[in-house]
Amino acid sequence: MSTKSEQVLAAAAELLARKPGASMDEVARAAGISRATLHRYFAGRDALVTALGALGVRRLDECVDAAAVGEGSASDAVRRLVEQVMPVAGFLAFLYTEHQLFEQDRMDDGWRRVDDRISGLFRRGQQEGEFRPELPPAWLTEALYALVAASDWSVQDGQMAPKDAPTLVIELLLGGALARKPA
Amino acid sequence: MSTKSEQVLAAAAELLARKPGASMDEVARAAGISRATLHRYFAGRDALVTALGALGVRRLDECVDAAAVGEGSASDAVRRLVEQVMPVAGFLAFLYTEHQLFEQDRMDDGWRRVDDRISGLFRRGQQEGEFRPELPPAWLTEALYALVAASDWSVQDGQMAPKDAPTLVIELLLGGALARKPA
DNA sequence: CTCACATGAGATATGGTTGTCTCATGTCTA
């Protein structure tokens, strides 16, 4: 019945992506179960958040897999990665801020792994001469997270059309604001 | 004695920039006053946050002033703006996440004003042919906030040298990850 | 000096969330 707890987790992720401050009760309702049952699955809020973090790592890892970041040009790989990540942007944004709020280093293992994979993509782009070498891969990775989260907030604010979000993130991240010089 | 309440507000901003979840008691201590006195200045946490929001608008507005965004090339103006904004990045990041958490529209007036000023800068850059026209100014403004906040978090994580932060934000925002094609 | 006023420290009450428990109900299987 591990499937059930994953369903609960998914529902929690979906809710918290929209309402980061939701209570355990709200999470339970959103998952279609009672608070008691939720507590049987996850000992407390900490346990829930930790499990959500692990889920986030898994989701993101799947995105990196699906994007096949090792294939083709690095810029195309980044494009594919962002496209893959957008559907989970809200959830990622939740974990992103949660990570800032609590400065502990738990579950660093998983995140470091994903971070390394994405950083590796940017590093490859630099080695192949496609990306600028003066921007650290770790910073580009952070920027990717930040822009994805920001675009999701813009979408939720109604200031950005959902269908435009991937392109706007990609174009800014890869190309920046400056027009390409004709030189 | 409005100066005093501003000092308290500044101290609160400084603390919350580093510790977003700080309690009223911690804020009071950080400001060098007691909880009771803090409560005399600001009726409650909501009032404090609201006042902090107003302070943030003021600070950011001063940054836009100091950057003289109307003068020189738009890209140089963006550079100056980011340089100006970096010292208050932590405070801005706090308000940035706070703004996501509570979805109300209070004090929108002030923010809209600042947003418009910054958006105007990007729009000018587009009209002068320096910036790419396909990225909405509002999105570039959001991205600026997001990248500034992200860089501050990286600095606090010890993953980025404080002195590098402005350059990394500027270079990514303006130039993106892609190397300039020699074509 | 004395009064007015601001402050600090502490006590208290309140609200909201959490963690834990019990009990009744539903469901599935032998």
Next chain:
DNA sequence: TAGACATGAGACAACCATATCTCATGTGAG
């Protein structure tokens, strides 16, 4: 049918932060 098991609903205490109040202290102005 009987038993095992999971769940829902609710009660309950505990905790945390907040909000409010009182009282003693200190300081500055008159």
